[in-house]
Amino acid sequence: MNEQQDLHPMRHSLAxxxxxxxxxxxxxxxxxxGPVVENGYYYDIDLGPDRKISEEDFGRIExxxxxxxxxxxxxxxLEMPVDEAIEWAQNADQPYKQELLxxxxxxxxxxxxDLDASELGTIADGDAQIENVSFYRNGDFTDLCRxxxxxxxxxxxxxxxxxxxxxxxRGKDTNPQMQRLYGVAFANPKELRKHLELLExxxxxxxxxxxxxxxxxxxxxxxxxGLPLFTPRGTVLREEIGQFSQxxxxxxxxxxxxxxxxxxxxxxxxxxxxxxxxxxxxxxxxESDAEFMMKPMNCPHHTQIYASRPRSYRDxxxxxxxxxxxxxxxxxxxxHGLSRVRGATQDDAHVFCRVDQIEDEFTSIMTMIKxxxxxxxxxxxxxxxxxxxxxxxxxxxxxxxxxxETIEGIAKKLELDYFVGEGExxxxxxxxxxxxxxxxxxxxxxxxxxxxxxxxxxxNLEYTAEDGSAQRPVMIHKALLGSLERFLSVYIEHTGGRFxxxxxxxxxxxxxxxxxxxxxxxxxxxxxxxxxxxxxxxVDNSNESVGKKxxxxxxxxxxxxxxxxxxxxxSGEVVPRIRKDIEVQPEHSAMGIEEFLKSVSNEVKSRTSKxxx
RNA sequence: GCCACCUUAGCUCAGUUGGUUAGAGCAUCGGUUUUGUAAACCGAGGGUCGUCGGUUCGAAUCCGACAGGUGGCUCCA
Numbered sequence: 001m002n003e004q005q006d007l008h009p010m011r012h013s014l015a016x017x018x019x020x021x022x023x024x025x026x027x028x029x030x031x032x033x034g035p036v037v038e039n040g041y042y043y044d045i046d047l048g049p050d051r052k053i054s055e056e057d058f059g060r061i062e063x064x065x066x067x068x069x070x071x072x073x074x075x076x077x078l079e080m081p082v083d084e085a086i087e088w089a090q091n092a093d094q095p096y097k098q099e100l101l102x103x104x105x106x107x108x109x110x111x112x113x114d115l116d117a118s119e120l121g122t123i124a125d126g127d128a129q130i131e132n133v134s135f136y137r138n139g140d141f142t143d144l145c146r147x148x149x150x151x152x153x154x155x156x157x158x159x160x161x162x163x164x165x166x167x168x169x170r171g172k173d174t175n176p177q178m179q180r181l182y183g184v185a186f187a188n189p190k191e192l193r194k195h196l197e198l199l200e201x202x203x204x205x206x207x208x209x210x211x212x213x214x215x216x217x218x219x220x221x222x223x224x225x226g227l228p229l230f231t232p233r234g235t236v237l238r239e240e241i242g243q244f245s246q247x248x249x250x251x252x253x254x255x256x257x258x259x260x261x262x263x264x265x266x267x268x269x270x271x272x273x274x275x276x277x278x279x280x281x282x283x284x285x286x287e288s289d290a291e292f293m294m295k296p297m298n299c300p301h302h303t304q305i306y307a308s309r310p311r312s313y314r315d316x317x318x319x320x321x322x323x324x325x326x327x328x329x330x331x332x333x334x335x336h337g338l339s340r341v342r343g344a345t346q347d348d349a350h351v352f353c354r355v356d357q358i359e360d361e362f363t364s365i366m367t368m369i370k371x372x373x374x375x376x377x378x379x380x381x382x383x384x385x386x387x388x389x390x391x392x393x394x395x396x397x398x399x400x401x402x403x404x405e406t407i408e409g410i411a412k413k414l415e416l417d418y419f420v421g422e423g424e425x426x427x428x429x430x431x432x433x434x435x436x437x438x439x440x441x442x443x444x445x446x447x448x449x450x451x452x453x454x455x456x457x458x459x460n461l462e463y464t465a466e467d468g469s470a471q472r473p474v475m476i477h478k479a480l481l482g483s484l485e486r487f488l489s490v491y492i493e494h495t496g497g498r499f500x501x502x503x504x505x506x507x508x509x510x511x512x513x514x515x516x517x518x519x520x521x522x523x524x525x526x527x528x529x530x531x532x533x534x535x536x537x538x539v540d541n542s543n544e545s546v547g548k549k550x551x552x553x554x555x556x557x558x559x560x561x562x563x564x565x566x567x568x569x570x571s572g573e574v575v576p577r578i579r580k581d582i583e584v585q586p587e588h589s590a591m592g593i594e595e596f597l598k599s600v601s602n603e604v605k606s607r608t609s610k611x612x613x
Numbered sequence: 614g615c616c617a618c619c620u621u622a623g624c625u626c627a628g629u630u631g632g633u634u635a636g637a638g639c640a641u642c643g644g645u646u647u648u649g650u651a652a653a654c655c656g657a658g659g660g661u662c663g664u665c666g667g668u669u670c671g672a673a674u675c676c677g678a679c680a681g682g683u684g685g686c687u688c689c690a
Contacts, residue, residue, distance in 0.1 A: 055618070056618095163684055164616090164617060166615060221681060330688085332681095333615070335682095513647085514649095549651095553651090
């Protein structure tokens, strides 16, 4: 990350150059903040209600930026007392800057309680005694800024304006919306080009594109946004990963349960979810009956299975698991392929246990997660999602503190690569979230395990202790995959659609050299044998050239392709065509058909297929 | 939900400043060919240009609303 630090002053300087260019083109522009972000920078601007920048304007802005760069203006630092600065902002008609300065004067920081300091990036040392603030000036553009900058506008490296987007002032949706102008910037044109190529590569791997190309899932305007429909191929993927998750859990003592997809609103009033998010529930009703709603989570249902009979301390832990869909009212603008949907399938489980069992249960879950992600070949780190000081959390703070310590202890014991995410906890308890990194280095939250003291309380769950007293169990929520849809979106992009053999919708494709009876019959025999072994095998007998049929199989990223013709019929041997990423033994020339099918079958059973991505 | 942009055949895309019956490749279907490891050849079908409304002698093209999507913002139990 050294490189990132080196690039920081130059990227930040480019933010100023961008702002200066915008100001030359639209002199009444009002500026927000312009920090450095990953791979570049942005600047928030407001041209007023009647004028908005669109991507068509990028050419003009970039031209103007080039001019400023070739003028090689020096970046000059100046300091002035806060009051003078406020006056400056007022005279310059920069109300957003004025607001920042007022905050700075009042509290020594521009960081609103819910505003991320690093995003602001411009000013503030967080010292309430602040007297002077710093400005940077280049040419006729002056900006409130902490720096540092490069010497002059001639030294800003290679850049490109990338996109324009709406962004609320200070990140609050009740504030006016500004326009955020994003640029990417690198030390030289070569680095910039490399980054742009990476973006192109990401586009090729986009799970929405691959989902279409590989025929995995579709959306329908009639069904509705955020409601993916899985094709037969996509359903194979869902079921394979869902089954994998359930196998791991069965081995760890989890039992499967089943619940309906709607429930009385009372269930969620009791759990506390309804009062927490009243506007987000879709209520329906049956004739002359109570109000019902689609389930946005499964825990309240599961508590009712637990509560259905008296429990002894000897019964605990009780562990319920289920792969099932939850329905959430995600806003239209928040939907995104499979990563953000309105009907998400969770590999959900709830453990009811005694306080003294928390550590073992958490450890066992983390072990499952480790095993699972090793098989998928995903890199990950753990985020310990703890509470902050705000009042949105329910339950005894002391219990919280204790639980957070336990969790951090487990992370240490298991030597996890972890970090603490303050303010990331659920309102009912702290959690560990697994942040997985895909092939392009992007991080996604997948697995989660959460401690919950609240719901056992709200549902009055009990067990009888050794001494005959009634005790309250603790609840643990967990999902290994998280949402199957989200997981698939990451995994499709991670693999670029080249799934390991055990998951592949189509594992073997047979290609007939011609359409003569003998060839077709032989291919049918191989097909049948493959199916007997439980393999997903198909045959392409179509009246096309072998070359074309090979290509078709390649395009669909089928792991193994067998060409069936006279040679194979006579020898009973095949030379499997193996997808390039699959690591195989050096000797893979001719082998007996039966031998080949059995080796694939073993590979599938052990989920061992190694791919080099 | 908010801001900007996008929507032409199943898919990927052409379509000059508004001007007759809207094009291509792939895919599909029919025929020829009987094919040996990434695209054989010939032919055919397929689109009320997202929907509705407006401007105009005339709209795929201009304007508006709605729907769906893209990139962000906000949100994510």
